[in-house]
Amino acid sequence: MITLMTFSSDSRFHRQLVFVNGLLPALLMLADGWRGKLGANPVEFVTRTTGVLALILMVLTLLVTPVRKVLGWNWLLKQRRLIGLFAFFYGTVHLITYLGGDRGWQLLTVPTDIYKRPFIAVGMISFILMVPLAVTSTNAMIKKLGGKRWNQLHRLTYLIAIGGVVHYYMIVKSDVTYPLAFAISVGVLLAYRVIASLKPAKR
Amino acid sequence: MSASSDIPPNEITPEETFLNRRFFMKSAIWAGSALTTTGLYQAFRPQPEVKQAGESIQTVVESGVDTTLLPGEKPNTFSEIAGYNNYYEFSTDKSSVAKSARNFVTDPWSVDVGGLVNKPRKFDLADLLKFESVERIYRFRCVEGWSMVIPWVGFPLLRLLNMVEPTSTATHVAFETYYDILQMPDSVYAGIDLPYVEGLRLDEAMHPLTLLATGLYGKTLPNQNGAPIRLVVPWKYGFKSIKSIVKITLTDREPPTTWNIANSREYGFYSNVNPTVDHPRWSQAHERRIGEGDRRETLMFNGYGDQVASLYAGMDLRKNF
Numbered sequence: 001m002i003t004l005m006t007f008s009s010d011s012r013f014h015r016q017l018v019f020v021n022g023l024l025p026a027l028l029m030l031a032d033g034w035r036g037k038l039g040a041n042p043v044e045f046v047t048r049t050t051g052v053l054a055l056i057l058m059v060l061t062l063l064v065t066p067v068r069k070v071l072g073w074n075w076l077l078k079q080r081r082l083i084g085l086f087a088f089f090y091g092t093v094h095l096i097t098y099l100g101g102d103r104g105w106q107l108l109t110v111p112t113d114i115y116k117r118p119f120i121a122v123g124m125i126s127f128i129l130m131v132p133l134a135v136t137s138t139n140a141m142i143k144k145l146g147g148k149r150w151n152q153l154h155r156l157t158y159l160i161a162i163g164g165v166v167h168y169y170m171i172v173k174s175d176v177t178y179p180l181a182f183a184i185s186v187g188v189l190l191a192y193r194v195i196a197s198l199k200p201a202k203r
Numbered sequence: 204m205s206a207s208s209d210i211p212p213n214e215i216t217p218e219e220t221f222l223n224r225r226f227f228m229k230s231a232i233w234a235g236s237a238l239t240t241t242g243l244y245q246a247f248r249p250q251p252e253v254k255q256a257g258e259s260i261q262t263v264v265e266s267g268v269d270t271t272l273l274p275g276e277k278p279n280t281f282s283e284i285a286g287y288n289n290y291y292e293f294s295t296d297k298s299s300v301a302k303s304a305r306n307f308v309t310d311p312w313s314v315d316v317g318g319l320v321n322k323p324r325k326f327d328l329a330d331l332l333k334f335e336s337v338e339r340i341y342r343f344r345c346v347e348g349w350s351m352v353i354p355w356v357g358f359p360l361l362r363l364l365n366m367v368e369p370t371s372t373a374t375h376v377a378f379e380t381y382y383d384i385l386q387m388p389d390s391v392y393a394g395i396d397l398p399y400v401e402g403l404r405l406d407e408a409m410h411p412l413t414l415l416a417t418g419l420y421g422k423t424l425p426n427q428n429g430a431p432i433r434l435v436v437p438w439k440y441g442f443k444s445i446k447s448i449v450k451i452t453l454t455d456r457e458p459p460t461t462w463n464i465a466n467s468r469e470y471g472f473y474s475n476v477n478p479t480v481d482h483p484r485w486s487q488a489h490e491r492r493i494g495e496g497d498r499r500e501t502l503m504f505n506g507y508g509d510q511v512a513s514l515y516a517g518m519d520l521r522k523n524f
Contacts, residue, residue: 017236024240025240028245029244032248039286039287040249040298041297101491102348117483117484171484175295175392
């Protein structure tokens with residue numbers, strides 16, 4: 001913690017850290033896939049893992065504000081968009097494994113499938129909501145939209161995180177340990193925001 | 204530029220040493236974070252290769268039962284069969300069951316057979332292994348949409364049932380899995396009522412395809428596959444094929460079944476493999492055969508319709524799913 005503080009203005013270093021750790025699971029999965037080490041059902045493993053990774057990264061983006069406020073680590077803010085983009089990256093791979101692995105690329109069956117399986121619908125909505133956030137993640141877009149509107153738009157993150165947790169809860173057969181852990185994490189992080197907004201703003 | 208803005212660089216520490224120290228600390232953070240991420244990933248990655256142990260079981264060649272595979276089908280590898288299991292008493296992570304079940308005690312073992320029978324009896328492991336064994340290579344279809352081909356070793360359940368002589372009032376058979384929280388500590392996460400219970404109609408239980416398996420690939424069952432004795436009903440979803448049986452009871456009513464108790468809308472008593480009845484979470488029209496790239500179309504009664512469809516003549520299988 002202290003060591004990180006001494007580098008608190010070194011945003012290039014932070015960027016590299018986020019980048020490497022964000023990409024690492026994908027690289028490890030690729031390497032394991034190459035060596036045939038993804039277990040008996042690689043499609044299921046990659047689908048589940050990329051989904052969980054997207055959710056973990058969404059929770060991390062929600063963690064930035066409370067950590068900044070509580071610990072004063074303002075440098076985290078500069079990395080939030082990159083963390084969010086990694087969430088979108090894993091969400092996209094998750095969607096691709098569904099389209100290829102579950103639907104066998106029969107894309108015309110997707111609408112019926114969304115209608116038949118509610119958890120797919122919830123996941124799909126969450127993914128679609130991520131798209132505008134990924135598109136507006138550049139500096140130029142922040143300038144174009146203006147900080148206030150950009151912030152408003154990016155509150156969609158809350159809905160996406162809730163949608164992701166519900167989606168996970170719905171697919172699990174009976175052991176809800178992990179979905180519950182995510183539900184509690186997201187719940188606490190959203191509750192923090194509600195409570196913070198109730199307090200008069202400090203000037 | 205920003206790399207040195209928080210500390211004046213012209214202090215007593217020579218610049219080179221200072222930069223070296225920063226470099227060293229940065230490298231340590233780098234390595235530490237990458238190792239943590241890798242460790243987390245490894246913790247979730249499936250277990251490595253599973254090797255076959257167990258003792259050989261003598262089998263005899265039988266005739267009269269058609270279990271020919273379809274063209275292009277071949278048995279899954281031992282590692283696939285013994286490394287990817289649903290056995291919630293040990294773990295809800297299919298690739299962790301083999302490890303969690305490693306020390307499960309399956310000897311001594313006994314199966315209590317009673318209820319509506321003329322000759323109730325307790326079979327111990329030696330009695331069960333005395334039944335003349337056959338090899339049956341069956342398709343195995345999980346309700347989750349994956350499937351395997353498994354070379355089971357065992358004997359038809361009807362031979363055991365004939366020994367205990369079901370009474371004329373018996374209509375169903377109830378099965379129960381061993382349960383012991385000390386041996387199965389992770390069962391607290393299972394989220395289902397335990398012990399695991401399953402059931403069949405008596406005519407389903409007496410069908411020649413219905414097997415009590417004691418082994419696979421010619422040797423006694425690995426713990427994670429339901430040692431020392433399990434049911435195999437190849438035309439039903441895998442969860443009907445109850446593992447590590449300790450009790451078989453003949454009754455005159457439909458017995459409660461674990462997944463039906465957990466969610467009756469999703470799991471019916473019959474749970475015959477049926478591509479036309481979708482599950483709310485898994486489309487049942489296709490399946491992923493473990494070890495294959497493309498999906499396969501799921502067959503009615505898992506491809507055993509010729510032999511079992513008559514059991515359900517006149518029944519609405521959409522209602523009795």
